[in-house]
Amino acid sequence: MDKTTIYWQLILCRVPRFLFTAWLAGALGLGGVYFAQAQEPQALVPQAIMASGWARPSIADRPTVAYLTLINRGTDDRLLVVTSPTSAKIEIHSHKMQNNIMRMRRLDALPLPANSTTTMAPHGNHLMLFGLAKPLTENMALPLTLYFEKTPPLTLTIRVQNSPPRAQSKQE
Numbered sequence: 535m536d537k538t539t540i541y542w543q544l545i546l547c548r549v550p551r552f553l554f555t556a557w558l559a560g561a562l563g564l565g566g567v568y569f570a571q572a573q574e575p576q577a578l579v580p581q582a583i584m585a586s587g588w589a590r591p592s593i594a595d596r597p598t599v600a601y602l603t604l605i606n607r608g609t610d611d612r613l614l615v616v617t618s619p620t621s622a623k624i625e626i627h628s629h630k631m632q633n634n635i636m637r638m639r640r641l642d643a644l645p646l647p648a649n650s651t652t653t654m655a656p657h658g659n660h661l662m663l664f665g666l667a668k669p670l671t672e673n674m675a676l677p678l679t680l681y682f683e684k685t686p687p688l689t690l691t692i693r694v695q696n697s698p699p700r701a702q703s704k705q706e
Contacts, residue, residue, distance in 0.1 A: 582608025583646065583685045587654070587678075587692040588699055589663070592670040600624075600661040600676065600692060601654040604646055608685060612643040615681040622665025624678075629657050643683070655698075670694045 587602035604613065616624040626641040636657070644659060646652050654660050663670075670676065674694040681687050693699075 582606065583611065583680075583682060583688060585680060585688060585690050587690075589661075589670060589676050589692055589694045591672050591674075591694055591696060592663075592666055594669055595666055597662055597664045598666070598670055600663060600678070601656070601698070602661065602678075602680075602692070603654070604644075604652045604680075606646040606648060606650055606652070609648045611646045611648075611685050612683040613646060613680060614643050614683055616661055617679045617681070618663065618677055620667050620670070620676060621663040622667075623663075625662045625664070626659070627662050628659050646682070672696060 584605045584607070585602050587600060589600035590598050592598035613626065616626065618624060626644050627638050628641055629636055629638050631637075641659070644652065652659075672695055675691045676694055677689065677691050679687055679689045
C-alpha cells in the first residue's frame with residue numbers, strides 16, 4: 535500500500551489532527567521537532583453536552599439499568615455508545631407500548647436535538663448494563679464514558695441508588 539492510499543484512508547476515517555500530523559511528520563522523515571512546531575494552540579471549547587444520572591442497584595450479576603439527563607447546548611447530535619469499566623456491554627434502550635404490551639427495544643443511537651434536554655426515565659429511554667464485573671450496590675459510584683456523533687467523549691460518574699434523585703423524581 536503506498537503513502538497516498540494511507541493518507542486518504544486516514545483523512546476519510548477522520549483521524550484526529552494531532553495523530554495525522556504525527557504520522558505525516560514521521561512519513562516525511564521530519565521527526566518530533568516538526569511535530570512540536572506543527573501543533574497549533576487550541577482554544578478551550580466548553581463541552582456542548584452535559585450529563586447527570588443515576589443507576590439502580592443490581593441483583594447479583596443480573597443486568598441493571600441507568601438513567602441519564604443530557605443537556606445539549608450545541609447543534610443536533612446523537613449518543614452512540616456508552617462504556618464503563620464495571621460493565622461488559624451497555625445498550626441504549628427504549629420502552630414503547632405496542633398492542634397494550636410494554637416492549638423494550640435496543641436503539642442504535644439516541645437523538646439529542648440542539649438546545650434541548652433529553653431525560654431518560656423509568657418506562658422510557660434508559661441504559662441497560664450487561665456483564666457486570668461485580669454487583670452494583672446502593673451508594674456505589676458508577677463511571678460512564680459517553681460517545682457522541684459530533685461532541686467529544688464525556689466521562690462522568692453517577693450514583694447507584696434505589697430511586698431517582700429528588701430533582702428527577704415526579705412530584706404529584
